Amino acid sequence: MSDRETAATAAPALDEATIERWVEEALAAVAAAESTAQLKRVRAQHVAEKSPLALANRSIGGLEASRRKAVGALVGQAKARVNRALAERETAVAAAELATQLVAERVDVTLPVGSTPVGAPHPITALMDDLGDVFLAMGWEIAEGPEVEAEWMNFDALNIGPHHPARATSDTLFVEPLSSHLVLRTHTSPVQIRSMLSRPLPIYIVCPGTTYRADEFDATHVPVFHQIEGLVVDRGITLGHLKGTLDHLAQVMFGDVRTRIRPSYFPLTEPSAEIDLECFVCRDRRRSGAEGECRTCHSEGWIEWGGCGVVNPRVLAACGIDPEEYSGFAFGMGVERTLMFRNGAADMRDMVEGDVRFSQALVGGAR
Numbered sequence: 006m007s008d009r010e011t012a013a014t015a016a017p018a019l020d021e022a023t024i025e026r027w028v029e030e031a032l033a034a035v036a037a038a039e040s041t042a043q044l045k046r047v048r049a050q051h052v053a054e055k056s057p058l059a060l061a062n063r064s065i066g067g068l069e070a071s072r073r074k075a076v077g078a079l080v081g082q083a084k085a086r087v088n089r090a091l092a093e094r095e096t097a098v099a100a101a102e103l104a105t106q107l108v109a110e111r112v113d114v115t116l117p118v119g120s121t122p123v124g125a126p127h128p129i130t131a132l133m134d135d136l137g138d139v140f141l142a143m144g145w146e147i148a149e150g151p152e153v154e155a156e157w158m159n160f161d162a163l164n165i166g167p168h169h170p171a172r173a174t175s176d177t178l179f180v181e182p183l184s185s186h187l188v189l190r191t192h193t194s195p196v197q198i199r200s201m202l203s204r205p206l207p208i209y210i211v212c213p214g215t216t217y218r219a220d221e222f223d224a225t226h227v228p229v230f231h232q233i234e235g236l237v238v239d240r241g242i243t244l245g246h247l248k249g250t251l252d253h254l255a256q257v258m259f260g261d262v263r264t265r266i267r268p269s270y271f272p273l274t275e276p277s278a279e280i281d282l283e284c285f286v287c288r289d290r291r292r293s294g295a296e297g298e299c300r301t302c303h304s305e306g307w308i309e310w311g312g313c314g315v316v317n318p319r320v321l322a323a324c325g326i327d328p329e330e331y332s333g334f335a336f337g338m339g340v341e342r343t344l345m346f347r348n349g350a351a352d353m354r355d356m357v358e359g360d361v362r363f364s365q366a367l368v369g370g371a372r
Contacts, residue, residue, distance in 0.1 A: 019061055019068065019076045024083050027057045031087040035094045041102060044095055051087055058084050125364040129231055129356060132344050133213040136233050139257050140211040143250075145235070148210040150196035152217070156186040158195040164272035164319050178217050178228075189217035194273060197236040197335060201324035206331060207239035213340070227353050231340035238316065238326060238333035244276070247313055247334035251280050255310075258347060259285070265307060274314025274335055281307040282346065308346070311338025 031051035038044045050056060062080050065073055137147050159165075160172055171177065171191065180187035196212035204210075213233040220228050237246065248266060255264050259282065266278040284302040302308050313336035318328035341353055348367045350356065355363050 019064065019072075019080070021079055024058075024061065024079050027051070027061075028083045028086055031058075032090050035087070035090045038094060038098065041095070041098055044091065044098060048091055052084065052091065058087065124361050127356075127364050128344055128348065128350075128367040129340055132347070133231065133233065133340055136254075136258070136340070136343075137211060137213055139254055140209075140235065143209075143253075145209040145211050148196050148200050148212050149214060150190075150193070150199050150212070152190055152215055153180060153187055154190040154195045156188055158198050159188050159190055159192075162198040162320065162323050163194050164317050164323075166272075169272070174219070176219055178219055190214075191218050192216050192337065193232045193234045194335075194337065197234060197273075198320075198324060200236065201238060201321070201326060206326070207237075208333070209237050209239075211235045222354065227341070227357055229357070230353075232337055233340055233343075234335065234337035236316070236333065236335045238321070238331055240331060242315075242332045242334055244315055244334065247315070247336065250334075251313065251336060255282060258343065262288075264310075266313065269312060269314075271312050271314055273317055273320055274312075275317040277312065277314035280310045280313050280336065280338070282310045284308050285346070310342065310346070311336060313337070 031047070034047045034051060035044070038047050051058065053059060058080060061076075062084070065077050065080065068076055141147065156172075159177075160169065161167075165171060177191055178189040180189065193212040193214045193216060196214065197210070200208055200210050200212075211233060212235070214231065215229060216232050217229055222228060235250070237250075244266075248264075251266075252264055255262055262285070263283040265281050267281065269277045269279045271277040284299060284306050287299045287302060287304070287306050298304050314334065316333040316335050321328040321331060321333070341356060344350055344356070344367070345353070350367060
């Protein structure tokens with residue numbers, strides 16, 4: 006059997022009433038479709054190659070010659086009506102779907118948006134701010150000074166003589182030429198000297214800042230680190246005032262912790278002492294009843310925090326302050342060391358490598 010005979014056999018009777026019924030069914034299906042997917046099915050059902058109109062179009066060739074033209078015109082007009090209705094409905098449905106999508110995905114442009122990844126303050130910066138806040142709350146002032154410092158300010162005024170080991174090039178970073186007598190400050194103590202030379206008495210200051218030493222870069226040393234130092238110069242200042250201040254600072258920073266001071270030596274102070282903190286690990290182990298050696302403090306029960314003491318009368322005299330009338334105390338500790346005690350950071354190199362994940366992990370505890 007030929008294709009023409011097959012088509013003629015497959016197609017229903019091609020009369021005007023039948024073709025009109027197909028059109029009405031197609032138009033009704035088009036009008037009922039509410040989505041692009043439904044319209045796609047309507048097109049396949051009423052216009053595609055297996056639809057009644059397509060089969061009718063293919064069967065026209067099998068008709069008598071006298072009927073072909075009239076039936077062809079009817080089928081062509083019917084297909085045009087259905088295609089036109091489909092196109093109009095597709096446009097309307099697409100517009101409705103777009104409007105629905107725009108409402109669903111509407112963005113409030115007045116709300117703040119994170120256009121960049123969320124960062125975090127560096128734990129060192131955050132901790133220095135917190136340390137400064139402790140003293141501001143007590144009525145002290147924040148003092149700052151240059152990081153490239155005069156050798157006299159960094160050493161001589163602090164009672165550190167010309168032959169002191171700290172002044173060797175193996176410990177101190179000198180600025181060329183050496184005849185300039187400039188150094189990258191090895192501590193923030195020069196800020197204390199500048200304050201005693203320029204501020205009226207009494208003096209209550211704390212000096213946070215960056216310091217530099219020719220140290221190795223390893224887990225416990227970095228050549229660029231941070232210190233916070235405090236200075237009080239007033240009438241009647243004693244070692245007891247120093248101990249009370251450090252006890253308050255320790256409790257704000259670490260909670261319920263004991264401190265102790267033990268004799269030491271610093272050119273800036275006389276008498277001088279080291280300030281120790283009760284070992285947190287030993288304390289927690291003792292409270293939990295655990296036994297064994299503590300690797301943090303080697304089971305001594307105390308860990309070193311910083312240095313302190315009564316301001317040496319020579320230092321007061323070098324700054325034009327009468328040591329017979331005024332006395333004072335000074336202290337200093339490393340910010341990195343404080344952060345390691347407070348947050349359990351084991352490696353100082355993590356603090357300088359710029360990994361934002363380190364800041365995000367620690368800054369909550371540092372603040």
